[in-house]
Amino acid sequence: MSTMRSVTVRRTAWCVVAVVISLVWVFPVYWMISSSLLPNTVLQSFVPTFFPTNGSLRNYSNALADGSFYSALRMSLSITLVAVVGCLLFAFLGALAISRFRFRGRTSFVLAVLLVQMLPAEGLFIAQYKMVSSVGQLNSVLGISIIYMAAVIPFTVWMLSGFVAGVPIELEEAGQIDGLSRSGAFLRITLPLLAPGLVASGVYAFLQCWNEFTVALVLLPDSAAHTLPLWLRAFVQASATRETDWGMVMAASTLVAIPVIVFFLLVQGRLTSGLVAGAVKG
Template identity: 55%
Template sequence: MTAPAVRIRPSSVGARRIRPGRVLLNLAALVVIVCAVFPVYWMVNTSLLPSSATKTATPHLWPDQFTLRNYATAFADGGFVAALGVSVSVTLLALVVSLVFAFLAAVAVSRFRFRSRKTFIVAILVVQMIPAEALIISTFRVLDSWALVNTIIGLTFVYVALVLPFTIWTLRGFVNGVPAELEEAAMIDGCSRTGAFWRVTFPLLAPGLVSTGVFAFIQAWNEFVFALVIMTRPESQTLPIWLRSFVQVTKATDWSVVMAASSLMAIPVIIFFLLVQHRMASGLMSGAVKG
């Protein structure tokens, strides 16, 4: 009698084939990441080089002539701290006010049926299509009649008006993605309508609030045109207007100092994202979990 033949199966790891489509997608993703990260790297790299190194025909791909003099020059201007305070105050106020009103509007549009509901949704899209530059003169005249020019409150009103349509439309998609049956199930368990919303629905909407807040923060933080027109005094300028002061017509621009100032301007945005990014992930796992 002969022993039965034993068939040796190749391991699943060795038998796994490399798909060309997946390799191409990974390469495309790598190219996109490099294209997105390289400008930031080049900004930081230029800020660490002396001005003479940035004016040569040979590019410096790394800070081989490392120096922090550009950051000292940017700080020596004296306007960074004041501009930082104005930008932080205006951006945070606009962020909080816009998120509160946008959240209430998104819940009302998504959860309730009322007259002119579709008209309100279409109006949000129409407002977003209007160029903001077309409203500069009328906005300035209104703020000037209210004595709100060169004030944080006046610029906050403008930023809320700019950010609010985007936040309403974005949060409306998040609210629509949460089934209303979850609230109904909580109400059957004994919760009130308000309690069901805050205990079940709101935790599921937390990632949407955080992600929308990040985009709204960046939009208000980097706004330039309205801040240039409304905040005309040097002590009331925001960081984008302060950054503009390093680009002068009467003399050559020191791009190393400009890049150093740009790096300083980007630091608060990075800190804000680091503070809220973990809530974007943790909020996805909270919500409709009873216990």
């Protein structure tokens, strides 16, 4: 009885610690949403307001009234979609090559992928700008999407190669024994098992492309081609005639975060549903 009681106390203590850590993690998000419902005069007060009892959606309506928001939203969605799809395609092929085949130069390829991750992004800005500018792709979806793919693919290859290596090749061989072709065994057995890895890699690529600021600042100088992070900067910058409206900044930040939340809610089921899919012969 005493042993069970000690286990219960220990479990309760860990649950309390987990709840406290979760509250610390959630508080900045709550503060952003709470501040987005308050006017700037309240936010500038020395007395903090933890509960927006008299809040309103005026900051959101003001942020959405900015016509550049919708163009920035379209730009961000277009760039992210192209970059994520291209990244998953090329990274998936690279991961298959590393995990399934033994070829000359394989070790050099793996080392090259690792070394690319060590290069500081800031050191590539000038070369990237000249390269994109030389082909006339400044302020374009394609130009910056290629740069995003080049930055995200190396780490995505490492992520996917672990998932691919974790699927036994014997499953494909068993499918071939049952009459499937090599490509058919891969598509019907192995690929469904790799769905969690593809989703996890897609989430990583999505977050990197959606929240990226510095490369977009260099390659998208035209205000009409700005993405949401660049659009959000306009709310933070104060001018000589207008002070920063932090309520609108928080509302705009919440609007920028909503697509990320929606995307994760749409794909989170695949993180678990693909774990056993394809492993049972129908």
